[in-house]
Amino acid sequence: MPTNKRERQRQNRAKKLSEQRKTERQQKLRKRATQITVLVGVIALASFLPTVLGNSDDTTTTTTTSSTTTTTTPPTTIDPTALPFDYAGYRAQPTACGAEAPPPVTEMTFTAAQDQGIAPDATVTATITTSCGDIVAQLDPSIAPQTVNSFVFLARQGYFDGSAFHRIVPGFVIQGGDPTAGGSGSPGYLVPDEFPEAGFTYERGVLAMANSGINSTGSQFFVVTGEDAGLPNTFSVFGTAVDSDETLDRITSVSLTGRDGTANTEQSLPLETVYIESVRIEISE
DSSP states (O other): OHHHHHHHHHHHHHHHHHHHHHHHHHHHHHHHHHHHHHHHHHHHHHHHTTOSSOOSSTTOOOOOOGGGSOOOOOOOOOOGGGSOOSHHHHHHSOBGGGOOOOSOOOOOOOSSOOOOOOOTTOEEEEEEEETTEEEEEEEOTTTOHHHHHHHHHHHHHTSSTTEEOOEEETTTEEEEOOTTSSSOOOOSSOBOOOOOOTTOOOBTTEEEEOOSSTTOBOSOEEEEOSSBOOOOSOSOEEEEEESOHHHHHHHTTSOBTTTTSOOSSOSOOBSSBOEEEEEEEEEEO
16 A cells, blocks of 8 residues: 555656646747737737838838827737728728618729819819718828829719728828729829929918829828828928818717737738718819
8 A cells, every 4th residue: 555655656756747848838838929929919910010101012002100109018819811901891881870881982093183163262162971980181282283283084974982991090191092992092093293393381271292212193192180191391281171070079989990909910000991982173263
């Protein structure tokens, strides 16, 4: 009996030692996995920083700002196919502000914007009806005649109807005008640059065109939602949103990828879709 008792004690000690070593290995693996996850997040963040209202080709666009890259929450695992990188993804997720989704966008291609006969001193008002309310913009053909002409032309064709704001960055901008909602949408033609003077401030309410560099403006536009976007004067300014603060605030309050550490991809992708339902143009001489 004493021999059997000692043998059982030896086996118990061996079992405890084995379990302790297993626990230590698991702790090391978890620590290493956490370090790798954080590293991946840092790398993804670093690759995201260089793109500022840029695009992957002549007429595609992306947005970011330093304010969106200060989160210290490490990313967690998420299925990338569940993120709305294209229009189909946005159609599959909830509509923002409790609204109903409008009819789907109709993709259109043109060789050029037709002349809309807008005088330089005309008063041009664009009412952009969104899922979260109206954005009323006063367009200025005196400073950007070709940009205003193109925007009015596309609006009258219904080009923007049913499209989504595919980038929303609180304190910076909201960006739309891409029927693909993936950053690659184009009307089929380019609009000449009509940049403001050096030192221009892209302040809250400014309506401007996104681009990826000189002579790459298409249909994608943005509205500044921060007090000062801190952008260089390399984005064509063609209007200002007026009496639209409530709508802009509602749009920038939607849930975003990355705001709560749900993904290590772009942190400006809305997880509730804000649609452009229609754009109504009014012109008076």
